[in-house]
Structure formats: C-alpha cells, structure tokens
Amino acid sequence: MTEIRTPRLLLRRWTDDDLVPLSEINADREVMRWIGDGSTLDLDQTAEEIERMEEEWDEEGFGLFAVELLASGELIGVVGLTVPDGPPEVLADIAITWRLGRQYWGQGYASEAAQASLEFALQDRGLDRVIAVNRAGNEESENVIRKLGMEHERDTTDPEHHHLLQIHGIDLTEYEA
Template sequence: MTEIRTPRLLLRRWYDHDLAPMADINADPEVMRWIDDGSVLDLDATAEAIERWEDEWDEEGFGIFAVELLASGELAGFAGLSVPEYLPEVLPAVAISWRLGSSFWGQGYASEAAHATLEFALQDRGLDRVISIDRPGNEASENVVRKLGMKPESETAHPLYGFPLSVHAIDLTEFEA
C-alpha cells in the first residue's frame, strides 16, 4: 500500500470509514466555493468520487490520497494526482490537487500534503512534469502553488462553466525536495 508520512500527516489510500468525514467536507459550501460550479456534494457523490480516485490508482499508479492527521487520526481531506481529462488542451498531463476541511485551513497542512505529493510524483513515480489547475482569485490555493515553486503556464476556461482557469507547471529540473 502506498503511504507517505510527513511531520504531521499521513497520506494514504482510502478506507471505508473515510466516506462520512469526506462527505462532510464536500457538503461545506465554503470548501466547495472554488470547485466546479460551487455545488456541494452529498454522500453518494462523495462515494463515487472516492471510487474514481481508487480506480485511478489501479490504472495509473497514482491517485488522490486521503490526508490524515498523525496526531489525532482525523481525516483532513485529500491531496493527490489525477489526469485532468475534463481539460483536453492540457493533456497529456498529470495535475496535483488538494481539498481540506475548513477546520484544517490556515495551518500549513495543504502545503505540506501538496509538497509530499509533488515529491512522490517527480521522484517516486518518475513523472517529468506536474501541473496545477486553479481558479484565479482563490488566494489560498494560489499560495500553495507558489510554495510548490510552480510557474504560470497558460490561461484557459472551464469547459462546462466558462470561468477562467490558470494552469501552473513544474518539471523535475525545477523541483526542490
């Protein structure tokens, strides 16, 4: 089983008992504000997402990690890698993403999890390049992207909702572990 430990976090595959806390995170309008059209996700939609993430692990050898706090065992959210098939103009690419419950914001967990995920992508999985796709104005996410050392690459629009998206990238030669 693929796991990554950081000083405060365990990034791991998904367990059945993760469904309810992840559904609670996905049901928070503040958390979902910058995701797609801002709609919250219910328990069934969260279960479907986790199933897709687990399938991607099996198909690609990477995927979305559950992010657990080492100190308490709480599920804080997710961080991981996926192929952004909804945005064909960036393909072939692997994108890094993260989503944490609002009670875990402002403590550096997203940056810690994202950095560990990026290191996993470039050093363990042998990817040459990783992108991030963010909505301009999401300052917290933009801050994590800067901390990762990712550079602006292009601007595009979400194919379903039309809002602007920023694509940032980093390659193996630019990454500092």
Template sequence: MTEILTPRLRLRRWEEDDLIPMAEINADPDVMRFIGDGSPRNLEETADSIERWEEEWDEEGFGLFAVELLGSGELAGFTGLSLPHFLPEVLPDVEIGWRLGRQFWGQGYASEAAHASLEFALQDRGLDRVVSICRPANTASQNVMRKLGLSLERETVHPAYGHALSVYGIDLTEYAG
C-alpha cells in the same frame, strides 16, 4: 499499500471510514466554491468520487491520497495526483491537487501534503512535469502552488462551466524540493 508520512500527516489510500468525513468536507459550500460548478456534493457523489480516485490508483499507479492527521487520526481531506480530464487541453500532464476541510485551513497542511505528493510524483512515479489548476480568485491554492515552485503558465476557460481557470506548472527535472 502506498503511504507517505510527513511530520504531521499520513497520506494513504482510501478506507471505508473516510466516506462520512470526506462527504462532510464536500458538503461545505466554502470548501466547494472553487471546485467544478461551485456546488457542494452529497454523500452519494462523494462515494462516487472516492471510487473514481481508487480506480485511478489501480489504472495509473497514482491518485489522490486521503490526508490524515497523525496526532488525531482525523481525515483532513485529500492531496495527490490525477489526470485532469475536465480540462483536456492540458493532457497528458498530471495534475497535483488538494482539498481540505475548512477547520484545517491556514495551518500549512495543504502545503505539507502537496509537497509530499510532488516528491512522490518525481521520485516514486518518475513524472517529468505536473500542473495545478485553479480559479483565479482561489488565492489560497495559488499560494500553495507558488510554495511548491509552480509558475503560472496560462489562463483558460473551464470547458463545461465557462469560468476562468489558471494553469500553473513545473518541470520536475528542475524541482529543487
């Protein structure tokens, strides 16, 4: 089982008990405003997402980790690696991403979890490069990207929804950690 411990977090594969707390995160309009078409997701959609994330682990050898707080065991959200099929122009690059519940924002958890995922990409999976994609208005995610050493590479448009996207990237052979 793939697991990473950071000073405050445990990154791990998904468990059955994660469905309800992740569905609560996905149901929050503030959390979802920059994701896809900006709509909250329901329990069934969340279950489908978790199933796809687990399939990606099995097929690719990487995926999105459930992020658990070490102190409380509470699910904070996810971080990790995925293939960004929604934006074919960046493939075959692997995307690093994160989504945390609103109560976990502003505490450095996203940066801590994403840093561990970047180390995993480089050291455990041998990836040469990763990208991260967000809407230009998502300044919180852009701040995490910059903390990780990713640089803005280009602006593009979401092929399905037509809104602007910013693509950040990093060559992991130059990553300092």
C-alpha cells in the same frame, strides 16, 4: 499500500471509514466553491468519488490520497495526483490537487501534503512534469502553488463552467534546482 508520512500528516489510500468525514467536507459550500460549478456532494456522490479515486490508483499507479492528521487519525481532506478531465489544454498532463476541510485551512497542511505529493510524483513515480489548475481568484490555492515552486504557464477558460483558470507547472529539472 502506498503511504507517505510528513511531520504532521499521513497520506494514504482510501478506506470505508473515510466516507462520512469526506462527505462532511464535500457538503461544505465554502470548501466546494472553487471546484467545478461549486456544487456540494452528498454521501452517495462522495462514495462514487472515493470509488473513482481508488480506480485511478489501480489504473495509473498514482491518485488522490486521503489525508489524516498523525496526532489524531482524523481525516482532513484529499491531496494528490490526477489525470485531468479538462480543460482540453491539460488532458495530456498530470495535475496535483487538494481539498481540505475548512477547519484545517491556514495551518500549512495543504502545502505540507502537496509538497509530499509533488515529491512522490517526480521522484517515486518518475513523472517528468506536474501541473496545477487553479481557478482565478482562489488566492489560498495560489499560495500553495507558489510554495511548490510552480510557474504560471497560461490562462484558459473552463469550457463547462466558463471560469478563468490558471495553469501552473513544474518539471523535474526545475524541482531539483
């Protein structure tokens, strides 16, 4: 089982116990407003999401981690790697992404977990490059992207939801520098 420990977090695969806490995160409009069309997810949709995340782990050898606080074992969100399903310009890339419960914002957890995921991608899984796709205006995620050392590469429009998206990237040589 793939696990990563940081000073405050455990990044791990998904268990049945994660369904209710993740569904609570996914039901928060403020958390979901930057994702897709901003719709929240109910319990059944969250179960489907966890199933898809686990399938990606099985198929790709990487995926989205469940993130829990080491001190309490409490699930605080999702961080990790995924094969993007759009926009077309990034379909050949691997993206890093994150989503934390609102009560965990502003404490450095997203940056801590994202940094561990980026290191996992580039050093453990041998990926040469990782991107991040950020919806324009999401300054909190932009801050995490800057902390990861990712550079802005281009802007594009989400073909489904028509939001302006910013594509950032980092390759192994930039990461190691």
